[in-house]
Amino acid sequence: MTGVKLQKVVKKYGETQVIHGVDLSIDDGEFCVFVGPSGCGKSTLLRMIAGLEETTDGQIEIGHRDVTHLDASDRGVAMVFQTYALYPHMTVEENMGFGLRMNGHPKDEIKSKVGEASRILKLDDYLSRKPKALSGGQRQRVAIGRAIVRGPEVFLFDEPLSNLDAELRVDMRVEIARLHNKIGATMIYVTHDQVEAMTLADKIVVLRAGRIEQVGKPMDLYRDPDNKFVAGFIGSPSMNFVEGVVEGGAVRVPALGNRIVKTSVNLPGEGHPVYVGVRPQHLSITEGDSDIKLDIREHLGGISYDYLVVGDGSKLIVETRDDREIPEGSTLLVDFDEADALFFDGETENRLR
Amino acid sequence: MTGVKLQKVVKKYGETQVIHGVDLSIDDGEFCVFVGPSGCGKSTLLRMIAGLEETTDGQIEIGHRDVTHLDASDRGVAMVFQTYALYPHMTVEENMGFGLRMNGHPKDEIKSKVGEASRILKLDDYLSRKPKALSGGQRQRVAIGRAIVRGPEVFLFDEPLSNLDAELRVDMRVEIARLHNKIGATMIYVTHDQVEAMTLADKIVVLRAGRIEQVGKPMDLYRDPDNKFVAGFIGSPSMNFVEGVVEGGAVRVPALGNRIVKTSVNLPGEGHPVYVGVRPQHLSITEGDSDIKLDIREHLGGISYDYLVVGDGSKLIVETRDDREIPEGSTLLVDFDEADALFFDGETENRLR
Amino acid sequence: MSNAPQASARAKTFRPGFMARNRQVITPLLFLTPGILFFLFYVIFPVIQSFNLSFYKWDGLGEAEYVGLKNYKKLLTDRAFEVSLWNNFKWLILYLLAIPAGLFIALFLNQTVTGIRLYKSLFFFPFVISQVVVGLVFTWFYDPTFGLLNTILEQFGLEPLNVLGDPNLATYGIILAGLWPQTAYCMILYLTGLNAVDPEQIEAARLDGAKGWRMLWHIIIPQLRPATFIAFVVTIIGALRSFDLISIMTYGGPFGSTRVLSFYMFEKALSEYGFRMGYGAAIAVVLFVIMLAFIAYFLWSMYQDEKGAR
Amino acid sequence: MFPRPIEKSSRSWQMTYQSLLPVALTLWLLPLIAVAIFSVKPDTDFTSGNYWGMPSSFEGFNNYGKVFFASDMPRYLMNSILITVPTVIGAVALSCMTGFALGIYKFRGNLILFFMFIAGNFVPFQILMVPVRDLTLDLGLYNTKTGLVLFHIAFQTGFCTLFMRNFIRALPYELIEAARVEGVAEWRIFWYVVLPLMKPAIAALSVLIFTFIWNDYFWAVVLTQGIESQPVTAGITSFNAQYRAAYHLMSAGSIVAALPPVAMFFLMQRHFIAGLTLGAVK
């Protein structure tokens, strides 16, 4: 019922166009995550859905209702801000009940709804505190509680966890996932954290410079990216790309000692440049003579990252599961399974399948 | 020559004691990392070594010289701050040369030293810029450059990377490791980032509430922690702990269906409570009937984390290498190799070996 | 002979040691000395002297005569003092109107239309102008024969008013003149305050359905607390220090009805028929005690802020 | 932003707002505009009762010419400058130092000293009147610009210290620590690190103090007496005595007296406002 649908949505600030005609449909109850590099328009798009930014062109529907020109307060959405945006002069309880109060709900209804939300978020003990007296994670929970209380059909999150420290971020991430499971509302979530996007999303929308690059399930994007940008963007550490040239139906990779990579994808014509992409965990190294040097090896306990420098100066990251000490500066041989390699057109950067 | 030695170092702010008699000796050229939860006194200890905080009691030696009551300016150490602390009104060059200039070094000496440092840090192109015109990573490099220029024997870093975003943090981490390799000075480094500690340190010092919990090489701490605190602190995700009871020379774990874990360590007396610790990657799950439920499964691409809830409400994290979808709420059987389990006294929390 | 080098060597090691160990105390002391000396001589000692003087009878020329609390006793029955005190309270209360007025104008001007910067600065004008000039300007404005006020009243068919000549109106007339620059001041404080209001909170409140006055009341005004605090402090101080306007506009008249403590003390101590220094000092002490309540309040809230800080 | 940006509201309301602005401004500045018009009127307008109409002829040059060439106003203006500028320099210099000491160093009594400066700044200055006048007399500085300047410096130091100390407090303390670790002497830290960073505060404070001092009337009356040392605020009263009921000249005189701070405000608007809101108190 309360899916969100964007049709040819455009945003201009004066002359500069920030969103270039975005079409997107988010289903009822779906958890949709916007990712993309800084400045690509994630926040802008979210704020347009919220009604905090005017839509220059196109149409926004929430639950089959055209809300393009409705006021923010009439769209039935709730938003959680990066800085929480709690009202510092109100207690937790007042913060959470404020929206209902402004809409003239009776006192006891407010009280019961706030009570319910605070139970879900385990905030009961803090109801009479001011935000100042809360930790970051608690504040974030209050911000979420404030959104829940109003019982909206769509939740919007703009990098809600980026002000928390690493540990808390993990906890809150799990909390949000659980919340989504429980209340089942449509959620749209902006982040630039890989892990958040991968773990939370039903559907990831990858944006670049105001345009959608790809939409899909997290693992689909991970396994089957449409282009080099998405491939490089999803997954951490990033996918390694090495330049290659089409030669005799295969790809020759000069950086890896002119290795010939065979593949069944539709390669472009002879001599055409392509990129070969391999994820760090699909690379393996053995000591041996080559022009690839180990720059730094980092042990994280359990896994290690090897930072390699190839002869032409480009870099590779290899994830290994061993803790052996390899002297830095050693030369190494790099290998990978051809089935794990992805190929991208050297010019359009589109995936070759 | 220029190791650092702390003897019974104590710090009090008024009545509250923050550092409780720390003994520590850091060798010449060693890379020593202080880790510990927030507020445990890492920064305080570092600042005492720098001379920025007075030492209430005990003695600090730098290179066999008692510096306990020396002013910061007389200790010959260099410090890199979390906020970089670059002088905003000076160019990069002036920033780096400021310490030398103030100490009356001749102009051309300053110039050559700054030049050298900026070459090492690839800052040549930015020498005449003001800090405002630099990116976060460049600023951090300037801060390090400023420390290098003076050629100090001890470098102090207080969470130097925590203001950088994830990607840059990785780059700078590698950079610092490389720097240490190159100049070989003693470095003391405060962080609360697991990965930084593990990858950079020759020696990790784990602090808790103003006391040293354990000192050792990263992998030693990881594999062979002295107590539950260190075991839980080192490694990410944290080690799982489940409560057990000593029964007939083995440990019975009620939470895992009264599983009996055999071990060769010296267990305390019959009926004594112990903790069994297993790292997430050493746990494995299979679907099956039990009182352990899957709460959330997170796919990160390549690996997945499973958050489990045990019947008694305690939680487990399992790291798996598969991408299968297991419906949330399924019941699971959990298994681990007994050799991978660590045991801790239920009361003292000390490791049982 | 042989002792000398030894002694000097010891001194050499001792002196830097002492300096080094106390650098964190000596440096600030050196930096503070000139400021503190100035301040002691011109502010702190005089305050004490004034307290002392208030127990004396002195015409500023001859010998001072100790009279104990007599000056204060006399104040109790001094009608002019009573009037001044009341007027001071009127000033205190009414001057505070500058705060809502300033807020109102600030809200009016807090837009981004072209030329708004110029408007803002022009609105701020009255504050920059000397109170002497403001006083003159308003005296003419109120002038019973040709003043603009009466010209306007006439347009509406109303009786002319002699604002500054009417003992019941004069004080209010002066306060109004004072409110003019003070409102401008508060306006600036609120304009910058409004700038600092967290836009995300406004957005959150918009999503929560707060609009217009309710937004102002529930979200904006609470966030303007720092600006309000400052506005409050400066307005109170301005009210208690009011001297220039009274001196220029009515000289305390008509028949003393616009005196406030600060003016009365000037009159008693240094004006043509005054030169009762002790009595003047006693008035100043009373004024000081009133102000002390506000100083204490201000310091207390500063202290609250400082406690948490470094 | 609150209230809602006007661009986002209806066209008609935008127009209303745009036209309301000048009306509101005119009302707000009415007394001032009147004086400005007074100052370019011929004297006959006043004798003929044309107080509020348009000037019957433009006599601006004449009137201002009189103020500048036929009265003592230039002397008074000069006095004001000679009082204001040294005060600004002195107060700012002193408070840079006190602010540095109080803002950077932790020592016992820091807060008490700081509060002493604040409290002194709020003292009703009438209480200082008699003793300061006597002190000035004893120093032989009565009726000299120096006497006035010294007092102003001392009294403004309270406010300036509050201002500077809070500003320095807001500077990242790590900058000082960084310099200390680099082996820089304390006074050099003040000179090379802190002072350059205080430039905006110094500018703001200077502008602010300039206005305060320029507009001071009370102390001018208490500590000076004649044309050789009185500033323009006090001078304007003698000027007015001289031209009693010559409203065109009094107006011109008032405008001349008010002009320097106004000009200062316009030129240094940003600093001025920063000063007000930063230091926040007079």
Next chain:
Amino acid sequence: ELNGTLKIFSDMSNPAPRAVMEGLASDFDALHPNLTVELTVIDREAYKTQIRNFLSANPPDVANWYAANRMGPYVSAGLFEDVSDLWEEPAIADNLASTKSAMTIDGKQWGVPYTYYQWGVYYRKDIFAELGLSEPSNWDEELANCQKIVDSGRACYTIGSKFLWTAGGWFDYLNMRTNGFDFHMQLARGEVEWTDDRVRQTFANWRQLIDMNGFVANHQTYSWQEALPFMVNGEATAYLMGNFAVSPLREAGLDDSKLDFYQFVEINPDVEMAEDAPTDTFHIPAKAENKEAAREFLRFVASSSVQTKINSGGALGQLPVNAQSSVDADKFLEQGFDMLSSNSPGGVAQFFDRDYPAEMAAVAMEGFQEFMVIPDNLDEILERLESVRQDVY
């Protein structure tokens, strides 16, 4: 021969007196080539507060001030130079004898007078003529005249009481005419209660004029100069003022055909007429540096020729103190001189704020102003004055 500099502080800040003072200074300067005369003119009102400061702080060599009680504080504080020696010189002793008593405290003289002037009623002759009025000679005529003036839509008297002392002038006259000079002085010395019936009678007389709207409205807002235009514009017909008002009135366009003078009318025929005639003086501060030149300057201003010159109609327009001086052929000066020398048998008062102690004067004049605005407050005002009297004396 005199040399060095002679510093003079003067309060003659109104345009005409200022010119006189400047002339005086430059004349004296010219007479003594080696002497530099430095003149500082200070606003008349400001001067009154500032004199204390400069007398002790940076004393000039010569300073203006007033005779009688007003010298008291400075004399007793030792800030004025005893100039009894000058008063032994015949040029002064003989010619200034009439004011010697006003310059004497503790049997010594502390300055020399250079001018005095009569007070009285300056009126619009042309309007009187228009209304068919003639100069009144007693209170009834005065009231009758006033009634006619009021009926014509004018006020009888203009007055600007913002700075209070103008009301003091009215009290002086009403009280001296009602109760006589001696009573007035008794009151000044604090020997009579302010609540005395005789004082009340004075106020009752005053009230007659007030109740018939005899004074311009809103006078409490104006200084004496600001009250001048009412007379010039014909909105009021007369001004009880010192002779110094003549010059600005003339400047404003009232020539002798429009402006005239009469002595304040008799009220109580049982008392002798007495007048206010304030005397302005020059003094040498005790700490003056160039006392020799200062004494010479005092001799200079006391001399008959100088007093003739500075008091002339074109200059101060006042009366010379020196008996040898000639009174300028000015209608008002002649009338004033006549009045003071022949028709003031009761005595000559200095002025309310010069005869009454400062503290008393300040409160009293404020009371007068209040009375003029709200006559019903009289009882309260008198009680206040009485309590101050008990305090002051």
